[in-house]
Amino acid sequence: MTTTPDHAAAATPSATDLLRGRGLRVTAARTAALDALEANPHADTDTLVRVVRERLGTVSVQAVYDVLRVLTEHGLVHRIEPAGHPARYERRVGDNHHHVVCRGCGAVADVDCAVGHAPCLVPSATHGFRIETAEVTYWGLCPRCAG
Amino acid sequence: MTTTPDHAAAATPSATDLLRGRGLRVTAARTAALDALEANPHADTDTLVRVVRERLGTVSVQAVYDVLRVLTEHGLVHRIEPAGHPARYERRVGDNHHHVVCRGCGAVADVDCAVGHAPCLVPSATHGFRIETAEVTYWGLCPRCAG
DNA sequence: CACATGATCTGGAATGATTCCAGTGATGGA
DNA sequence: TCCATCACTGGAATCATTCCAGATCATGTG
Numbered sequence A, B: 001m002t003t004t005p006d007h008a009a010a011a012t013p014s015a016t017d018l019l020r021g022r023g024l025r026v027t028a029a030r031t032a033a034l035d036a037l038e039a040n041p042h043a044d045t046d047t048l049v050r051v052v053r054e055r056l057g058t059v060s061v062q063a064v065y066d067v068l069r070v071l072t073e074h075g076l077v078h079r080i081e082p083a084g085h086p087a088r089y090e091r092r093v094g095d096n097h098h099h100v101v102c103r104g105c106g107a108v109a110d111v112d113c114a115v116g117h118a119p120c121l122v123p124s125a126t127h128g129f130r131i132e133t134a135e136v137t138y139w140g141l142c143p144r145c146a147g
Numbered sequence C: 001c002a003c004a005t006g007a008t009c010t011g012g013a014a015t016g017a018t019t020c021c022a023g024t025g026a027t028g029g030a
Numbered sequence D: 001t002c003c004a005t006c007a008c009t010g011g012a013a014t015c016a017t018t019c020c021a022g023a024t025c026a027t028g029t030g
Helices: A015-021 A028-039 A045-056 A061-073 B015-021 B028-039 B045-056 B061-073
Strands: A078-080 A088-090 A097-102 A108-112 A130-141 B078-080 B088-090 B097-102 B108-112 B130-141
Touching: A015 A028, A028 A045, A028 A061, A045 A061, A061 A078, A061 A088, B015 B028, B028 B045, B028 B061, B045 B061, B061 B078, B061 B088
Parallel strands: A097 A130, B097 B130
Antiparallel strands: A078 A088, A097 A108, A130 B130, B078 B088, B097 B108
16 A cells, blocks of 8 residues: 555654644745754754755744744744753653753753652642742753763 | 841841852942842832932942842842843842743742742753753742733 | 952943834635 | 735844943052
């Protein structure tokens, strides 16, 4: 039987399918940004502009900002903003994972929650706040910066 | 016996004593900023400039930025930077506590680590990073914004 | 208590990330 | 295929923050 590659591999849907699945228009900038992010996890806007331009030739900075905003709003990418660093984006969404940021070079790596089912997400006193999410950022030194 | 108030109440040292204790020069801007922060926990720079000016009359914005940088570097205040908000400062330092930020109005409140001795600070895989600190930010709605 | 020294404050300009805006161009349903 | 709408372009503006050079002040010494 001749199943299309798209149907055969449902594990990693194409950028086009992801966009269609959310009812978003499929544009060159969007698919290129999603692919660039697949290849460069935790990339910042500047990096993504460069990578997208390598593929598409010419893309405005604002287009990339707009694409990332739309993708973030629709849950296709996740935005993190380490203190003192420009925003970074990743395609790993939906699961509760955290990040470690290098104080030296700003490198970011994923960190899964240590203990079973996210006990750190249950604070003691909430001061009447209705808590929705918890975000953990580890700070340290990456292997290279640690020497 | 005639002990001075300073010696009697070691619980909350004056701004002057805090500065002297770190070998820092005692200036009007610094004591005013420390006092302003005592009265306004989690205040941002803008707010602190206003409060300091109410007491001192005229202070440059840059002086406040400089004061806050020096105080932060010497561990007298703690700086937090919630994503999408300007930096905020607090005098509660040295203990491992976290923050909840309101998605509506940006209000910040302190949150003590829920479970015993900070298990959330022990990540599972560190990717070779040498982890120094962990920072937890809860996001939700404050009582007012939750309606 | 006056002085010298070096840190601190002032005012102004610059930076970097991000957003806003008006106009042109592309996408996808009719 | 045609059109309404949404997306992209280019330029300017915003916001928080930092940089710079010069004037001022805090502090240890004589």
